[in-house]
Amino acid sequence: MRATGPSIAIVVVVLLSPVFAQQAPRTPPPTTLRAPTHAEVLRGEYGRYRANNDLVYYDLDVRVDPDKKWISGKNTVRFKMLKDDTRIQLDLFSNFAIDRIVLDKAELKYTRELNTVVIDFPQTLRAGRTYSIDFHYSGQPQEIGRFDALAFKKDPMGGHWINTANEGVGSAVWWPSKDSWRDEPEGMDIRVSIPNDLVDVSNGRFIEKTDLGDGYTKWHYRVHYPINSYNVSLNIGHYVHFGEQMGDLTLDYYVLPGSLDKAKQQFAQSKGMIEAFDKYFGEYPFKKDGFKLIEVPYSGMEHQSAVTYGNRFANGYLERDWTGVGISLKFDFIIIHESAHEWFGNAVSAADQADMWIHEAWATYLECLYVEHMFGYDDYVKYTNGYKTKIANAEPIIVQRGIARDPNQDMYFKGALFLHTLRSVVNDLSRRSGEAAEADAKFFKLLRDLYAEFKFKNNFTEEIVGFVSKQLGQDMTPIFDQYLRRSALPVLELTFNENEKTMWYRWNAAERGFAMPIRVGDPARWQTIQPSADWKSLPWTSGPDAFKVATDLYYVNVAFLDAGGRPAKP
Numbered sequence: 001m002r003a004t005g006p007s008i009a010i011v012v013v014v015l016l017s018p019v020f021a022q023q024a025p026r027t028p029p030p031t032t033l034r035a036p037t038h039a040e041v042l043r044g045e046y047g048r049y050r051a052n053n054d055l056v057y058y059d060l061d062v063r064v065d066p067d068k069k070w071i072s073g074k075n076t077v078r079f080k081m082l083k084d085d086t087r088i089q090l091d092l093f094s095n096f097a098i099d100r101i102v103l104d105k106a107e108l109k110y111t112r113e114l115n116t117v118v119i120d121f122p123q124t125l126r127a128g129r130t131y132s133i134d135f136h137y138s139g140q141p142q143e144i145g146r147f148d149a150l151a152f153k154k155d156p157m158g159g160h161w162i163n164t165a166n167e168g169v170g171s172a173v174w175w176p177s178k179d180s181w182r183d184e185p186e187g188m189d190i191r192v193s194i195p196n197d198l199v200d201v202s203n204g205r206f207i208e209k210t211d212l213g214d215g216y217t218k219w220h221y222r223v224h225y226p227i228n229s230y231n232v233s234l235n236i237g238h239y240v241h242f243g244e245q246m247g248d249l250t251l252d253y254y255v256l257p258g259s260l261d262k263a264k265q266q267f268a269q270s271k272g273m274i275e276a277f278d279k280y281f282g283e284y285p286f287k288k289d290g291f292k293l294i295e296v297p298y299s300g301m302e303h304q305s306a307v308t309y310g311n312r313f314a315n316g317y318l319e320r321d322w323t324g325v326g327i328s329l330k331f332d333f334i335i336i337h338e339s340a341h342e343w344f345g346n347a348v349s350a351a352d353q354a355d356m357w358i359h360e361a362w363a364t365y366l367e368c369l370y371v372e373h374m375f376g377y378d379d380y381v382k383y384t385n386g387y388k389t390k391i392a393n394a395e396p397i398i399v400q401r402g403i404a405r406d407p408n409q410d411m412y413f414k415g416a417l418f419l420h421t422l423r424s425v426v427n428d429l430s431r432r433s434g435e436a437a438e439a440d441a442k443f444f445k446l447l448r449d450l451y452a453e454f455k456f457k458n459n460f461t462e463e464i465v466g467f468v469s470k471q472l473g474q475d476m477t478p479i480f481d482q483y484l485r486r487s488a489l490p491v492l493e494l495t496f497n498e499n500e501k502t503m504w505y506r507w508n509a510a511e512r513g514f515a516m517p518i519r520v521g522d523p524a525r526w527q528t529i530q531p532s533a534d535w536k537s538l539p540w541t542s543g544p545d546a547f548k549v550a551t552d553l554y555y556v557n558v559a560f561l562d563a564g565g566r567p568a569k570p
């Protein structure tokens with residue numbers, strides 16, 4: 001005879017929120033759970049020849065020939081050695097020629113493997129000392145990746161329109177750099193020589209332009225802050241400029257002449273955006289460089305202090321109601337989302353691509369906070385929950401470090417719903433300690449403190465979790481891990497005992513020690529319970545149908561178990 005366990009069969013009768021129930025079947029997203037390629041490891045790993053040095057400064061000086069679709073020039077890379085060594089690793093796509101690499105007028109030897117360049121020095125470079133090499137290169141950029149990397153396009157008038165967007169593909173697709181998320185220079189100069197009739201807009205503060213006397217003009221920008229290499233950007237075209245001030249912050253806008261009137265209307269949203277994120281997190285992080293919006297032929301990208309914009313000067317995302325609940329059409333998705341990255345992504349950066357939720361979950365959640373600032377709390381809740389329809393819950397958000405590969409899309413939408421859930425948890429903790437939870441005071445303080453702690457640094461998830469735990473006086477690791485390192489949502493299991501008039505509850509979650517509070521019962525006066533993996537109960541006389549769970553404040557699944565299946569008393 002087959003042995004049967006002592007437990008009583010439990011039947012799941014109700015599952016999922018109505019939003020999920022109405023959803024059309026979706027095709028599964030492409031999986032990120034596959035073995036890394038050699039190229040992904042070469043670029044993603046922070047190996048010995050990257051870890052032995054720390055970037056100090058870049059001086060990038062390039063000439064772009066629009067007719068030949070050609071780029072040539074040099075990057076002067078200043079770095080400090082952290083260990084004695086004779087090699088360093090930089091990156092440059094293999095389709096470019098390396099013309100020479102020079103240290104103190106001496107040419108250096110190098111070897112290339114795929115898109116990496118390993119540079120050898122004739123003598124040992126000493127720990128603590130700073131060195132500077134000139135890396136000369138030339139070639140025709142490949143138009144690859146989501147936005148064609150460095151693309152030579154034409155504007156509607158037939159003029160040259162050349163833009164970069166190389167997040168994912170990496171900076172090495174058009175310039176020699178240490179193309180890693182782990183290290184950033186303290187600042188950089190960007191010098192771009194182009195035909196006289198064109199304008200270049202890059203990151204940082206415009207310094208000067210110089211007529212080179214050969215039909216070309218050199219545009220010089222200076223970045224006064226650390227910058228991710230993928231953020232470094234060229235935007236070359238027949239741009240016209242307008243601008244405004246917010247206190248001592250300059251806002252500069254560059255668009256094609258035909259877009260000027262539309263842009264003057266649409267870009268008026270910038271001030272409200274800066275006001276909102278200033279309120280929730282702290283002042284605009286790159287004040288010395290100013291804030292810019294630049295028209296481009298693709299949807300948009302968060303280039304630091306030079307956010308690129310291609311959202312058709314209309315609200316929503318490419319004129320769609322992005323979260324599908326009637327809120328998105330109240331604002332311009334690209335202005336808000338890409339600029340939100342100035343706070344999370346550009347100021348607070350991840351140290352590894354696997355930790356990219358630090359950029360995308362936060363930028364997505366900043367959209368939600370912008371909605372709250374502009375349109376009120378009810379719209380915030382509606383907009384945030386609208387993202388549920390985009391979530392797959394099929395793979396963890398954080399998988400494996402040291403691989404140059406984007407995590408799956410849940411890092412945006414599930415990530416934002418997680419931060420929204422965290423807000424409810426922080427409020428529960430406030431309520432428990434008798435503080436005024438309704439004003440979200442503790443949560444908003446946490447946001448400001450967290451931003452101040454991590455800005456201008458490259459951070460790992462564990463550092464953020466450690467900080468939040470310390471601030472809240474409670475180990476938050478199981479909650480973060482359940483949402484970021486597990487694919488399935490936690491399930492609140494409920495079963496009603498008719499005789500006792502009690503509701504029994506527990507968490508069914510993959511993460512051991514997951515014990516998140518949650519609000520349940522009567523929506524008119526929620527009560528906060530502290531479920532764990534063990535069954536607990538509360539008195540409930542109104543019957544199971546009247547028992548609600550605040551699923552618009554916590555992103556969880558709820559399963560009512562059959563009353564007959566109630567487990568034996570714990």
Ligand SMILES: [Zn+2]
Nearest residue numbers: 337341360363
């Ligand atoms: Zn983003």
